[in-house]
Amino acid sequence: MSIDIARVRQDTPGLDERLQLCACGAGIMPAPVLDAVIKHLQLEQSHGGYEAHALEGETLDAVYTDVARLINAQPQEIALVENATVAWCQAFYALDLKAGDRIISSDAEYAANYLAFLQREQRDGIVIDVAPALEDGSVDVDALESLITERTALISLTWMPTNGGLVNPAAAVGKIAQRHGVPYLLDACQAVGQTPADVQALGCDFLSATGRKFLRGPRGSGFLYVAERRIESLEPAMIDMFSATWDTRDTYSLRPDARRFENWENAYALRAGLGVAARYAKGIGLEHIQDRARMLASRLRAGLADIDGAVVRDIGRELSAIVSFTIDGLEPTQTVGDLRKRSIHIGSSSASSTRLDAEKRSLPTMLRAAPHYYNTEDEIDRLVCELARLRRMG
Ligand SMILES: Cc1ncc(COP(=O)(O)O)c(C=O)c1O
Structure with missing residues (x-):
């Protein structure tokens, strides 16, 4: 149809x-997205933020399922955050990269991502390898594979860049990442809502996306997917009493799910809108x-x-x-x-x-x-x- x-x-x-x-x-x-945002804000106006949250708890929990379904993931693999940059950075800065560790990027990498590489290059001594492109401009997957060494700690790819119509071969890169056991961070900011995105087929360990672009969600919404197999090994760059529990005076434990990348206070109205946007796109x-x-x-x-x-x-x-x-x-x-x-x-x-x-x-x-x-x-x-x-x- x-x-x-x-x-x-x-x-x-x-x-x-x-x-x-x-x-x-x-x-x-679309109107249903705006309606969901307004409805939640009105509830906050009449009941206060905490009561509104309690009343809408089920709906707000279902947002994880809505987003997970959109990309063929599990709800516990989703962290809801403010935008794609926060999502991407939460994954990137959780990686324990040491001096001499290498990351592979490509020509289409988004500025915010590359700035983060530069910061860790200067601060932590990581090395950035840029995979060459084919004549058509897309990343050369064979050349990318040949850059992998035992020090390669990450493959980072921008699937669809901000500056034009290029579509990088995200799933082919995923196969290589899996073959070599290298973590794979996919910037899907321009792809989610524009194109079918299936994290199983893409073979990525992390995927970052925003709400407001092709997904038609509200501004200030985004999400990070973290494959279940990777969650336990990742220590978020910053934690609070939502992402972790303060178990004894000197110890804490991190949440077992991807929500370890969230923190306690959130714009729940925007989340409600994001969930509707995910369902709306899937419905179409x-x-x-x-x-x-x-x-x-x-x-x-x-x-x-x-x-x-x-x-x-x-x-x-x-x-x-x-x-x-x-x-x-x-x-x-x-x-x-x-x-x-x-x-x-x-x-x-x-x-x-x-x-x-x-x-x-x-x-x-x-x-x-x-x-x-x-x-x-x-x-x-x-x-x-x-x-x-x-x-x-x-
Ligand atoms: C490819 C790509 N990645 C990441 C971003 C950042 O998204 P956000 O502004 O939601 O953080 C953008 C924004 O234009 C983008 O085009």
């Missing part, structure tokens, strides 16, 4: 007023979502090809729904602002968000658009028309 677009758009009032084409920045929440079907978002992205790439001076900057054999491009004579930040005045929302991406790739390809700041399944062909055509008009005027 294909997606009932009329129904989806009815659920998404934000689409009536603006042309929303930046799901890679922040997707638009991730295969359908992926097909439609990618179809709209291809339409946009085709439309851009007809604009004089436009260059689509996406690389990779398989392309996601993130479209990166430049247009001669159009400065990206200014263009985003000009489009905003006409109620069209896209974004831009600067070199510093994915420096390795940007330097390698000498990328300038680019325009970045990402249709989602809730968009229509007409909306894509309207964006193309507006860009062509700006180009003529510019």
